[in-house]
Amino acid sequence: MNSTLFHTPVLAETAIDWLVTETEGKYLDGTVGGGGHLERLLKRLGPAASVMGLDRDPQAIAAAGERIGDDGRLRLKQGLFGELVHHAAGEGMLPLDGILLDLGVSSRQLDDPARGFTYREDAPLDMRMGPESGTTAAELLARCSEEELERIFRDGGEVRDAGRIARAVIRARRSAPLERSVELRRLVEELTPPKHLTKVLSQLFQALRIEVNDELGQLETVLTTSVDGLRPGGRLVVIAYHSLEDRRVKQFFRDEARGCTCPPDFPVCACGAVPRLRVLTRRVVKASQEEISVNPRARSARLRVAERAVTESVEGKRE
Ligand SMILES: C[S@@+](CC[C@H](N)C(=O)[O-])C[C@H]1O[C@@H](n2cnc3c(N)ncnc32)[C@H](O)[C@@H]1O
Structure with a gap:
């Protein structure tokens, strides 16, 4: 490196x-x-x-x-x-x-696709900065209630439509868990006008990262x-x-x-x-x-x- x-x-x-x-x-x-x-x-x-x-x-x-x-x-x-x-x-x-x-x-953490911080690359939704942060982003998406997800998205990312995205996560995980960045990205694409997409995705990924690492x-x-x-x-x-x-x-x-x-x-x-x-x-x-x-x-x-x-x-x- x-x-x-x-x-x-x-x-x-x-x-x-x-x-x-x-x-x-x-x-x-x-x-x-x-x-x-x-x-x-x-x-x-x-x-x-x-x-x-x-x-x-x-x-x-x-x-x-x-x-x-x-x-x-x-x-x-x-x-x-x-x-x-x-x-x-x-x-x-x-x-x-x-x-x-x-x-x-750091830019290096963000740019390393294997760590799942970015929506730009397909990777497991991990986002842990270090070994002591126990829960991955995929685990949060799998187990948080709709209200908890809405709070995470709103507080950590000021995400537009935090409630709608939280509801969509709950619906999607009934058929299959959201485990990869590309799956979360697709879900957001279906709900968000193209002109807001980049902003919403970066806010959403930031919100998950902040929660995973208890920043x-x-x-x-x-x-x-x-x-x-x-x-x-x-x-x-x-x-x-x-x-x-x-x-x-x-x-x-x-x-x-x-x-x-x-x-x-x-x-x-x-x-x-x-x-x-x-x-x-x-x-x-x-x-x-x-x-x-x-x-x-x-x-x-x-x-x-x-x-x-x-x-x-x-x-x-x-x-
Ligand atoms: C913006 S980067 C720092 C860049 C650094 N100042 C440089 O010049 O390269 C933030 C760093 O803080 C670390 N970090 C974030 N939260 C932390 C915490 N609670 N305890 C220790 N390190 C943390 C991250 O792992 C990351 O490497």
Whole structure:
């Protein structure tokens, strides 16, 4: 495998500019992919720095290892970013100076027909990013109720006609299970006007992928746990490609930067909560037209950065 073709990193230099505050510090890349961001991060850091790279996909870890080669500062590990504090603690890397999350799938995962992420090729409807994601997309289509399927299609993909497609899946599986991407594609073709077909198919496949890999659950876990893994002033850099994920990151940063949760009409604060984060990107950061023209995937990228508030104690207790 040519690992340099694994994935073209999005907002690569920008993300590293935001991430690095201490060139001899400790950093964690929670979504190694093909190692594009990781390689740039290592170039930016000094000889005493240490870096951990995590990815749930063992193929990604192998590709990144091949790309980067021997580097004593780097530990690569297969694992979930929802458990990144645990992984970093195991390597004695806490507190961290920065955490990078470049969410979603890599181009390599999408383009590998054997993994079933794409409607463009015929393949088993698998869509698992790593060995720990138990249920395949075919299994979801076989066992979810109509209401569950509609919710999956609507929430994960904002799919037009989520209800109609869910009903059609239930009807179709009475005669034969939907096991291959081409079978799902045909079902959607029968329900969708040609001008909307590509959009509906990509939204539907994205929705299934998000559900199979519990991507929203993983995001929720990493947001709520990772702040405690940062030193005061340490940074969390998140690149999202899906509006639902970006909205959640924005909301989380906003809530954690506010601190006090008392109703606005309380004369004095009764909850005692202080801000845990300081938001550094007042406006979301997007890719330039120049980058989008060479890497169309960059079009939907939204980068946000927050740092752990320095008023907090290192143990994570609110003062
Ligand atoms: C957009 S790609 C990252 C690309 C990478 N930044 C690069 O420069 O090549 C997203 C990666 O995150 C991984 N991933 C997605 N969810 C994950 C999770 N919960 N835990 C760990 N890795 C995850 C995917 O397997 C994929 O390799």
